[in-house]
Amino acid sequence: MPKYQKPKGTRDLxxxxxxxxxxIRSLFLAISRxxxxxxxxxxxxxxxxxxERSTGESSEIVTKQMYKFQDKKNREFALRPEGTPGLIRAAIENNWLNSHNGDKFSYFGPFFRYERPQKGxxxxxxxxxxxxxxxxxxxxDAESIYLLSFLLKELEIKHVIKLNSLGEQEERLRYIESLQQWLTNNKTKIAKEDCINIEKNPLRILDSKKPATVKGIKEAPKIHEFWTKETSDRFKKLTNLLEAANVNYQVDEFLVRGLDYYTSTVFEASGHDGAQDAYGGGGRYNNLISELGGKNIxxxxxxxxxxxxxxxxxxxxxxxxxxxxxxxxxCREKAFGIISKxxxxxxxxxxxxxxxxxGKALKRANSIGSKYVxxxxxxxxQNNxxxxxxxxxxxxxxxxxxxxxxxSALGLDE
RNA sequence: GCGGGUGUAGCUCAGGGGGAGAGCGAAGGGUUGUGGUCCCUUAGGUCGCGGGUUCAAAUCCCGUCACUCGCCCCA
Structure with missing residues (x-):
């Protein structure tokens, strides 16, 4: 047992x-640029x-999973649990949206959530x-989905893009109401662990993994039944665009996303690697920027x-x-000159x-697969x-x- | 926050109340400047930690920690 061990849920890469x-990083930067x-x-x-204001006061990320701390002047900070809020904050604060820096941004880095670790x-x-x-x-929308899919494709990672639309706010509210009603009347058709979400967050029940719920929820009302013509047309147009661009997508009526700020289009790239099978996901968030003090963008x-x-x-x-x-x-001293050359x-x-x-050196070189020695x-x-x-x-x-x-001896003379 | 599995040599793991084991790896030798194959030898362990039961615990019991898989949640 080592004296010091890494904190739970962290990795030594x-x-x-x-x-x-x-x-991954260099390919992502190249493609996104x-x-x-x-x-x-x-x-x-x-x-x-x-x-709290963006990810959502009701989301588990904010209520339970943030690493929070105070600095020496008792200001409240948190290690970032996700990227979008900070990025929007930065874009507003630095006026990036008005300059010629562009209005599309990419990022790459570490994030932190206090959760029970498991595969992925x-x-x-x-x-x-x-x-x-x-x-x-x-x-x-199509461009954003294309970027995600393109990246995975270039990395030769098999995946499918699951696609759905949460509609505009009025549509969503009417749907939630109808879904809540159906759930209340059909509690026996879904797993009882999911019932607590009927009041709190009924959309979450749609992508529950409990077998009973997966089976039962199929009879529940679907969100597309509540779409207005505009939303339907928009969604249809999106699927046409994706098809034209050869994106491997699949409409998933039960896809909802866990963050509070999503509106309209939501999507997810899934593979088949155990429980955590989503490589990535996202969606539209048309209200977030104004909620964080920016313009209505x-x-x-x-x-x-x-x-x-x-x-x-x-x-x-x-x-x-x-x-x-x-x-x-x-020989070492002379060798350094040759090597640095x-x-x-x-x-x-x-x-x-x-x-x-x-003998030992050759053995080591062989075991790590060196091509030349x-x-x-x-x-x-002596012979120079x-x-x-x-x-x-x-x-x-x-x-x-x-x-x-x-x-030439190393085969590099072409 | 909840549930399952696993902690024994550097690694992968067997053993399951009374001698601490195997394979791989490591080190040395057969080959004093030639690796991969082969042969020989050696080193390395408070059996995760703490407590309990017992004449006796790696083994049974309780607790604890860590790892792991799943639920929840999410990338």
């Missing part, structure tokens, strides 16, 4: 995982009330997200769980290209500064040569110490 994170998003970074903690769910987790602010046209966005994508990513283990083995003290010529090489037993011992020093060995087939040759010979 090894080289392979950080490499996956890096691949390609689509006209500006990348921003904002604080990891904010005033607590920012999240951590207390410190990473999300990437994109917010498209300023347009209520359905094309911007519509917006849509999504967030995506980086830990979850990373665990679905198939990438080969990273192997060093070349190991350099100086044999003994005398290789580095400055963009040749990846990992020196073993602490291994002068050739360069040996520099007293023999080589390097011994380059191909670890795949065992071929080795002695070459003079100059960059062109090294490059």
């Amino acid at each position: 090894d080289e392979n995982t950080t490499f996956k994170f890096e691949v 390609f689509l006209g998003y500006s990348h921003v970074e904002i604080p990891i903690f904010e005033k607590t009330n920012l999240f 769910r951590y207390r410190q987790f990473f999300q990437l997200g994109a917010e498209s602010i300023g347009s209520n046209n359905v094309e911007s 519509p917006a849509i966005g999504f967030a995506c769980g980086v830990d979850r994508i990373a665990s679905a990513l198939k990438i080969d283990q990273i192997k060093p290209f070349c190991i350099f083995i100086p044999l003994g003290e005398k 290789m580095w400055s010529n963009s040749v990846s090489v990992k020196p073993y500064w602490n291994e002068s037993n050739l 360069i040996v520099f011992g007293e023999k080589e020093m 040569t390097l011994l380059i060995k191909n670890m795949k087939n065992g071929d080795q040759k002695e070459i003079p110490i100059n960059m062109s010979s090294i490059m």
Whole structure:
């Protein structure tokens, strides 16, 4: 039992995982910039009330899951449990929405929620997200969904986009009323754990995973029955756009999202990896900006769980290209000069500064899968040569110490 | 916040009241400057922690902590 252990729900990421994170981050930045998003970074903690006002006073994220603390002047802060509120705050505060910085933003970073950890769910987790602010046209919905799907597609992660619309406020309120009534009259058809939500948050019951509810809720009224013609047309248009763009989507009448600020379009990218099968999700939030003190500007966005994508990513283990083995003290000093020359010529090489037993060094190099090994011992020093060995087939040759010979022996001379 | 499973060597795990085990890995040797295969040898453990039952506990009981899977919630 180690003396110190990491806090519950946090992770120590090894080289392979950080490499996956890096691949995801750089691809996301490239794609989102390609689509006209500006990348921003904002604080990891904010005033607590920012999240209370936006994420929702009734949501479990705010009521139970925030890491809250006071600073030395007793101001109330919280580690950010999600990205959208901080981003909107920053956009309003910095007048980003009026400048030429663009009105679409992407972000990537750590978030914090106090929850019981399980597969794909951590207390410190990473999300990437994109917010498209300023347009209520359905094309911007399609663009946001396209970005999420495009990213996953480029990472070769199988997924389907679940799609629904919560409609405008009046439609939603009428639907909730009708749903509540149906639930009250049909309590026996849903799991009793879900019944407590009838008053509090009936929409949540729609995406319950309790078998009884999944079965019973199918008979409940559907939200599309309450859509106005405008909403229906808009949704139809959205599906047409997605089809034209080859997005693999699926209408899901039971998709609702957990955050209070969503309106109209909601979507989610799901895979099939256990309980936490959603890679990412988002939706439109046309009222949030004005609620946070900005103008009445519509917006849509999504967030995506980086830990979850990373665990679905198939990438080969990273192997060093070349190991350099100086044999003994005398050779090390000269070796450093050669190695630094290789580095400055963009040749990846990992020196073993602490291994002068050739057999052991080769064994180590072999076990981590190095493609080449360069040996520099007293023999080589006398001859003014390097011994380059191909670890795949065992071929080795002695070459003079100059960059062109090294490059060609390592197969880099094209 | 609720429920299930698991904690024994660096790793994966077997054992289930009386000797602390295997495989892999590590270290050394066969091969003093040549890895992968093979052979030999060695090291490494308060059996998560605390308490209880017992002549005797890794083993049974209680508690606790950690990990893990699920519910809730959500990315």
